[in-house]
Amino acid sequence: MIFPNELNLADLVVIGLLSAGLLLSLLRFWLGPSTPDRIIAVDTLSVLITASMVAMSLWFDNQIYLDVALVYVVLAFIGVIALARLIERGNQ
Amino acid sequence: MYQFASFVFLLGFLFLISVITGFLPLGEPPMLVGQVIQNNAASETGASNFVTSVVLGYRGIDTLGELSILFAAATAGSLVLSGLKQKSIESGDAGFLVKSASELFFPLLIVVGLYIVLHGHLTPGGGFQGGVILAAAFFLPLLAKPSKSINSLALGLIEGLSGAAFIIIGLIALFNEGAFLKPFFENGELGSLISSGTLPLLYIAVGLKVGAELASLLNLLNQEEVNDS
């Protein structure tokens, strides 16, 4: 199986909420009329993905996946900052 | 006509890959080499991360080739852009939030990068990932204040010394143990920080080299040419 352990109700609720958040931010990414909307949607997506990485570390019963989440959230910050600086320069 | 031909090619490509993957079962790889590595890697190299022992132990000379490709890409990039007269971007600094966040994040990023490099044989990560984080750490102040620039001489010095250290460790292994890049210190206890021979030393060299290289590449791309034409 892809997921080893049997999931209980709380895990199913976590999966449902994460999926709903991912789908809603994907919707904002598609609909977003302006570029800042899309960048904010990508930022929201990265935060949700970090949460799902931590949840997967719980499901797989292994703490090494927390390292990936740590590194990921730090670097996503830098990427979003770079994109935001680009827009800020464009508006000058 | 060109677009029609491209669509036909794409359809054929889709069909080809679908047929190829249709015969591949998911989850049952043959594992001819992988099984041997899984049985022997923990006792041979002493690293608990088997990807690290494949990257630096069993395929160490491939990693040397990868480093040379990265070096060639950085050199060719600076060669291509060297004909243009360069100057630093004279746009304004970032706002208060980005400036304070970059000053706050700088030590944090250094610590995370060094942790990832040093624990490359125990946890996921290693020289490449940690090197990228170090390069991003040194580039973050430039993102806040674009008028500054990194000392490229020091970056070149770090890159050259760490690249030489990688090859020197490999040559010492060649003369002492009889194989290039063979790990030659004691394996130590599985799972402790000082273990698995020379693999952490090699990963530190890789991390410093990749970090310096990528920082100089970002520094190069951050400048802009003088409009004199």
Next chain:
Amino acid sequence: MIEAFVLILVIIMLAAALSALLLDNLIAATASASAVSIALATIFIILRAPDVAMTEAVVGTGLSSLILVLGLKRLKLWQLDTQSDNEEVK
């Protein structure tokens, strides 16, 4: 239920890849190219490859978007409202 989560990740990945090629604005296209890496890193974690997931997250989200953003800055393509893909921005 669990397959549905993987399905949502794959849908996000493919949608971001399509929009990287179809969006008019090149900044938004760069952002969606980093969204491809975001979803891909999670799929790598599900496939039990934490090393590859970390590399993809670091390179695809941080370094690649830094490089592409600096390139856009040098190409003077950072204006927000470019009407068409091939139009020149002076």
Next chain:
Amino acid sequence: MIPDISSILFSGAIGLLVIGVGGLLLSNNAYRVLLALVIAEAGANLMLVIAGYRWDAIAPILTGDFTPQPMVDPVPQAMVLTAIVIGVGVQALALTLIIRVKKAYGTLNMVEIKKRMEMDFDRLSQEANQPGKLEDNS
């Protein structure tokens, strides 16, 4: 209703590859060709990692009490790690080439660039074929 996991994963990899190659063939802007190259690379990497996956296996990192367990294949993962790092080097090099082309021709449109490049080649070959030119250069 929901398809099984292997078809989902393989369709993701195939979709990324086809979208990337389609973008390489059909896009008109040099920068977008670079983005398409990145996407195609990601699809190839996903295909390799799927090829090494194994049911009921842990990640190839020993933790806890270090007892041997079935693991996924570490060799494709090491190859993909190499491929990603080389990919970002290639990406940076392509970006410098795009910056240089933009500086020389002033446009990013591939058709326009090809037209002007052919004109330049014709001019250069005509200059090389004219007698007396070579002595001037030497």
